[in-house]
Amino acid sequence: MSTTHFTSANIQSWERFYRTNFINCLSGFKSATLIGTNDTAAYPNLAIFSNIVHIGAAPALIGFINRPLEAAPHTLSNIKATGIYTMNHIHTSLIKAAHQTSAKYASGVSEFEKTGLTIEWKENIPAPFVGESKIKYVLELEEIVPIKQNGTYFVIGKVAAIFLEENIVDEDGFLHIENAGSISSLGIDGYYEPHFITRLPYAKP
């Protein structure tokens, strides 16, 4: 197998979409998730995000990267306005509809209506869920960290409620999310079905 090598000068010289595909794939497999929000008039928005990280379990904190406001304004401005949002796992049969939420719809257009995904409301939670999603949770905004290098934002939220299928929860709290069909994404447009290999015991020296 022959290997190849690229310098930062090479990377800078690449055509824009080539570089976008390449660098977006380089960091590896990601969590494809639909984020549901409302504006202050309770008008719903739904958008696919994939750059999501676990930050900590106590308190339960999850972060995601939001692109610059001019490229992706709705989710972030809604989160700023309401302080609450939902994350909804995507399973195989939802991939096309989920991907379609990345289209640049105008303000006031509901991605739920455009994609056919079912909007779901739950008592006392003022942000919309994806009805079809089998693993979903609510986040309360903790902090929005501006990334000065490129105008993106690191958005930190605290898990406020979780809804999921009972049968995916293992005895020790591990979630077999593959049993709910949760998929992974790669780059900006690749979708993958992860197959379980193993769990390994706590490593000791």
Added chain:
Amino acid sequence: MSTTHFTSANIQSWERFYRTNFINCLSGFKSATLIGTNDTAAYPNLAIFSNIVHIGAAPALIGFINRPLEAAPHTLSNIKATGIYTMNHIHTSLIKAAHQTSAKYASGVSEFEKTGLTIEWKENIPAPFVGESKIKYVLELEEIVPIKQNGTYFVIGKVAAIFLEENIVDEDGFLHIENAGSISSLGIDGYYEPHFITRLPYAKP
């Protein structure tokens, strides 16, 4: 399929390891990656990380979450000291050795020696690579953002060089990392093999 519901009070009441497993899985599939660093005496360190995000392609920025210093001191202090680190994809046959790097070895113990992974040096790059890894890249430290809510750090680096197998690069820059056997992780100890489903065209309203 019956669904179940947990409040933030439930989450807080869980036994520590149950909560760690559950919340670490909740955010979905992740990129399992070995980070190679040196201390100022050029003594190498290697550790597995999974909370990695793509931040942007121009400049090419990738971030990761480092646990609090008392839990995971070596990688972060080395990055602070030298400003340079490598990220190395993990393929199926490397999973056991990669997982073993998470053991709490004392300072001055090389995870390369303990796990049998091959240390690899490249000209003019003062951080170690994993010889077996088929997709690897160098990052220059841009910024360390302390996360005040739990003492973790969001570490932002700029891609300075990339080494990979030629045959995984598609015409438009997409990387078929599954052809190099790159795996995904879930939670703190689950490993998965992602199977390609599809790439979808740019979504338009």
